[in-house]
Amino acid sequence: MRKKWSLIVLAAGLVASSVQTYNTNPVMVSAQEQGTVVTESILEDTVWTKDKSPYILQSGLFIASGKTLTIEPGVKVEGQSSSFTELLIEGSLDAKGTAEDRIVFENVYLKGTNFIGSRIAISNSDVSRPFGGFLLTVPGNFSDIQLLNNSFSGGSVILGNMKNTSSVEGNLFAKKASLSVSNGSGLVTVKRNTFDNGDSESSTADFEMNCSDPNCSAPNILVQENNFLGSGHIKVKLNGSKNLEFNGDSNYWGTQEPDTINSLIVDGKDFSNNNLLSIGNPAQKPFANGWPAGEEAAPKVSDLTSEDAYVSGVATPGHIVQVWKNDDLIGSGKAVAADGGIFNIAIDSQNAGDKLEVVALKPISGYVSAPAIVTVKQYIPRFYEVSEVTDQSVSVTGRTAPYAELKILNGTALVGSGTADYVGYFNISFLAKQPGGTVLDVNVRTTKGSERTYSIAVVDNTAPAAPKVNPVSNKSVYVTGTTERGAVVSVQAGGKSYTGAADSYGKFRIAIPVQKAGTAITVTAKDAAGNVSAPVTVKATKIAPDVPAVTSISNKASVVTGTAERYSTVKVQIGSKIYSAKADGYGKYKVSIPVQNTGMTVYVTATDKYSRVSLAKVTKVYRAAPNMPAVSPVRYTSTLVKGKTEPSIMAYAKIGTKVYSTKSAADGTFNITIPKQKKGIKIYVTAKDAKSMVSAARVVTVY
Incomplete structure (x- = not known):
């Protein structure tokens, strides 16, 4: 049973590893509340799942030859920050996260071997060692490796010469992370990666390319569509290239100047490129590799119309401003530091609706701002100034677009035409004066075909003719005559004013009080524009006595x-x-x-x-007191004076020196009791209201 690994030799330039101990017992894991502690190596096909994450490696482990460790999306693998924790890969490592659920390797050294069939596939993962060191290494003659859309930070990724086709694509190397690839029989594609180690000086290159015999017969490393950002350090270093020329076409370097780019690419022997990496056609803007190429805010861009020849705005002073249309660079210039970052970039006129992208690049570093998206608006010719047009005008002047053609129409009839000068000033003569109130259409068409029609109202500056006033007598109750159609007619008579409007035929008829013979009557007319005619004064003639x-x-x-x-x-x-x-x-x-x-x-x-x-x-007749009462005839035999007056007031009957009274009812009727009177006696009947106002007396003779 194997207990130790030591001195694993990698590609040229790769130092020997520290001595590590690996347990060859079957994999043993222990679940804990916040993850899974892994204490034994991988001797069987094994899957690490998100629900048991994080997986904590307490010591170095290995994946046995012919066995596969599969790591599912969302899993976190933690090494020991205070020690050197290796995961030795004799078999296969398959760690494929997703864009939404990435895999994390923290303080883990992923170390490949050249066991037959060994392979590594890592995608959508974040691999980091905060205190530096190796992140991932594979030795020479390794089968193949696939690194896709990962982020590497704080350490090195070193790939020996590959036997089979391998890919390093869509990755981010940042925070002192670097990539080293050795030339071999298998093609290694280094594409769509972003190298961003900031604007700090460093002796370590972002990317190293190595070649040592017997693997230097032909270049087998393709370097394309990568973004090399930052400044102050070497971006690409070539070691032992044997004068092989590698393909480095279409990468982004933050500049397109060949001398500047070649100064960032050095030969490990003489620190000059000597065309060992052919830069081909450097990209003009960063590739959309899925990683930011800068954190600067977008430039502020002024509105742009279809006839503008410049894109203007403000960006970081000293930065290079680029204007893109789709993938075409249509203009570039510098944000002038002395003017606070103002830029004016010449472009060809664009079509309305076109969308342009404006970005600012930090020189040398190549960092790019967020894009400002500008939609081109339709240019609308306008009058910057135009003179008033009256019914006395013989021309119109003003300023519009330079060299614009102008046509002035009254309906469909041409009134005048002309062309603006190089500044936009114009002076167009009328074929004839135009009536007040007329609305003229002015069509403006620029040299680039944009046009618009404006309306100009002809101001009525001509007063109506003096009204014609018919004779007015001292019995007239109207002033009549004729004037301009629709005019407001004003009549001054006896210190007062009376107005009316003329009809569509110009006739007017203004009501006035009857005036005394000889009274002066003044008549004026005012048109819709406020112009007032000369006054006409007539005198009321006598045709009868004046009104009493x-x-x-x-x-x-x-x-x-x-x-x-x-x-x-x-x-x-x-x-x-x-x-x-x-x-x-x-x-x-x-x-x-x-x-x-x-x-x-x-x-x-x-x-x-x-x-x-x-x-x-x-x-x-006005009320000064109650009306004279209505009184019924009184016979000599009667003892009542009957009548009617206002409701609820006093009624009186005076006979000689005697006065008799009563209060009228709610309907005004009254009955005054009196003694019987002889025939011929006169009775004076009055009424008095609450204010003591007494009516005239109604005289009744007794019959």
Whole structure:
């Protein structure tokens, strides 16, 4: 029974391992609350499952030849941080995690052997040794190894010459992690990996390529689509290459300058590349290998239109800004440090809807910011300035896109056309003046075919013509005439203003109070733009006496007074009754009337010596006290005075010096008790309200 392994020789340049002890008893594991402690080696096909994770290795173990250890997704394997914990692989290790459920190896040295049929397949796993050392090694003539989409940190991955085709693809080597591959008969593809050991100086290369006889007859290491990030250290080192030229086409180095790239690739003998690794066509941007190529925020990019010739914005000062369309670099430039990182990168104009990716690269290190995705907007020509157009204008001026063609239309009729100058200024003459209120369409078309139509309203600066006003008399109740269609007509008469609008034919009819003969009446018209015409003044002509002035008439009044034309006959009409009197030499008049109830309409006119009758002055009788009571006839045999007045007020009957009274009922009726009276006696009946206002007396003669 084997108890010790010692001095396992690996590829050229690989030091001997420390002495380790391996137990060859059947695998023994003990479950504990937080995982599984593994104390014995793998002598049978074995599966480590997530539900028993983590698996804790307390000492070195080995996988026996012909046996396979399968590690399921989500499993964690822990070595001892204070000791050198090896997992020696004589058989096969199959550790395949998933993107969502990765496998973790921590403080475990995965050590391959050249036993026949031995193989290693690790994918979607995180392999680390925080304190440094070997992460994974395999010796020369190893069967094959597949390392896919893993992260390695804090140690070395060393692969001797492979007998069969092997792959190292999609991995991350970071935090002082390195990869060493020896040339052999089997092709080793090193592809889509990211090497990121920061911007720190180090004597260790990110990636070493080794060649020693008898395995240097032909180059069998393919290095493509890898991202080499960081600065201050060697990125690729070639040892004993025997002048073999390896294929290193299409890798990303953070620069495309051949001299700079070759300075990062050295021959282990003379520290110069000497074209031992052919760099071919270096990539212009990092490959999307599944690992970040930097942590910098995306540049801030201004809006971009389909006619812009520059991409502008702000990025980290001194960084290189690249503009990508799909996989094509369409522009690059520097974020100017003196301007705070402002950049302006020339590009060809793009189509609306195109999506561009803008990134910032740290020089030499090759770190790339997050991308700023810019969607190209349709360029819309616009007026940066344009003059006012009035109905007196003979041209329009302004500024738009340089060299843009402009057409001005009134409906379908061409009004004017022209071309803007190199700055965008234009001055286009009209074929004719345009009426106020007209809306002109201005079509702007750029040299690159973008176009838009704007509308310009022609401002009406021309005032309407002075209105034509028909004669106004001292009996007119309207001012009529013609003016501009739709204009607002204003009439000033007697210190007051009256307005109305002209109809679609320009006719107007504005209601006014009747004016005295000789009164000045001023008429103006204002159009929709606010332009006001010259005023027209007419005087009210006399065709009859002016409307009489009437003093207010109360429900106690027995006369109508006021003023009218001198010596005219003043008539007062109340209902069907007419009362009249003649005005004196001062125009004063006094017409006797019966006392009227509140609200009665009174019409007062004046007739001159030519029998011309004025318009009537209409007034209503106002309440000064209760209306004169209505009283029934009183016989000489009666002892009651019956009548009606306002509800619930006092009613009085005066006979000689005697006064008799009562309170009216809710319906206003009353019955005043009196002594019997002789025929011919007069009774004066009045009513008094709560405010002590006394009505005119109703006189009743006893019959």
